[in-house]
Amino acid sequence: MQAKLSQLDVVSREEFDVQTQVLARTRQKLDLLEKNLNKLNNNLLILRQSNRELILRHGAVNKKVNLDVT
Template sequence: MINPSKLEEIAKQISGALPPGVKAFADEFEAKTKQVLQAQLSKLDLVTREEFDVQTQVLLRTREKLTALEQRLTELEANNESKSSEPAEKE
């Protein structure tokens, strides 16, 4: 779901911005930062790229089917109207 290398990169950037006196705690700070980032990101309702792509394809197929059904309905309504406007045969 979340790219761990990206989290590591963000944590390193944050720890790299610390003053030199604080760098002694950089490893612990980096670990805590990763932990906090991971916890906060896991609360988000995210999907993987693969899931997103699959749902996009499902949506496209559904739209195609809907368009075909709308077209068919229009044809059926046109046929029904033409049949109802024809004069009835006398017996």
């Protein structure tokens, strides 16, 4: 039985615990990055809308101005 167990591809409990901690930290970092990305996307949408409103309000000086801000 010991011979069969030694043939299994397993890790020690210590290594498992270390990898669990690494995964937890990675998830925290990913959550933070996702929040930051969402904030940046929201800010970009606000800026695009503001620019579009400014262009429409003040008129395009050059008729070739692209109003597609999607």
